[in-house]
Amino acid sequence: MTAVEVSGLSHRFGDHVAVDNLDLTVSDGECFGLLGPNGAGKTTTLRVLNTLYPPQSGSVRVFGLDVKADAMAVRRMLGYVPQQLSIEGALSGRENVSWFARLFDVPRRERAARVAEVLDIVDLTDAADRLASTYSGGMVRRLELAQALVNRPALLVLDEPTVGLDPVARDSVWARVQEMQERYGMTVLLTTHYMEEADILCDRVALMHLGQLRAVGTPASLKAERGPDASLEDVFRHYTGSSLEGQEKGGLRDVRGTRRTAQRMG
Ligand SMILES: Nc1ncnc2c1ncn2[C@@H]1O[C@H](COP(=O)(O)OP(=O)(O)OP(=O)(O)O)[C@@H](O)[C@H]1O
Ligand SMILES: [Mg+2]
Secondary structure, eight states, X not given: OEEEEEEEEEEEETTEEEEEEEEEEEETTOEEEEEOOTTSXXXXXXXXXXXXXXXSEEEEEETXXXXXXXXXXXXXXXXXXXXXXXXXXXXXXXXXXXHHHHHTTOOHHHHHHHHXXXXXXXXXXXXXXXBGGGSOHHHHHHHHHHHHHTTOOSEEEEESTTTTOOHHHHHHHHHHHHHHHHHHOOEEEEEOSOHHHHHHHOSEEEEEETTEEEEEEOHHHHHHHHOTTOOHHHHHHHHHOOOSTTOOOSOHHHHHHHHHHHHHTO
């Protein structure tokens, strides 16, 4: 069974082509990394997959279901951690997760137990009844992961889940993702700018640049093509012609979004 099948997907914002005739396949149970420089089209692709943007041309299927025709069914199979912070600061951690459980129709009788379970997985049990506005950045990210997991998604979509976290917090997010993957046989589709982490975590990665797919394969095979000592960062540079250093994270859009969330969170 194919978890995700993207064929001929294009997405424009006005004249700007953000995703350009993209073909991509993610297998069931795989951890797949979508890599590429800022503005490559990763988030846009994930938003189409996630039914937030209807596909303008081409098609996307999630476990055989079309994102356009079967949007509701697709949404139920998905857990999504967006690039921009999405939690509600005026609610406690537990309330934030409960709200998602309700949204995703987790049966009423199971809700409390399910919420407690995912809070435990992300190690937020002790902080669960504090307002989320008092959480650190790493705790917020783990809370978002708990929200994405509460409906036991077949496909977990993570858009830069570890951005802004210290190395220990990053490891802890990834360890939890791997644990969930093993426990529930979840498929994981993620984006990250940390090449070392993608190398360790992902079964396969795709390199995206200017909305197009430049390369896809296992980290080992892509590195081997570049030479005996090549790193995934070398692969990234080769296919995108850009360096990871000195890049500004996000544009004004992102900054505005983050500020708005920060305000909302007090
Ligand atoms: N809502 C929007 N309106 C106009 N342009 C947009 C919008 N969203 C994205 N874009 C543009 O589409 C392109 C792809 O953006 P996208 O957010 O998909 O990139 P990305 O690969 O996720 O980048 P990053 O690594 O910075 O998150 C960029 O040029 C961006 O400016
Ligand atoms: Mg993005």
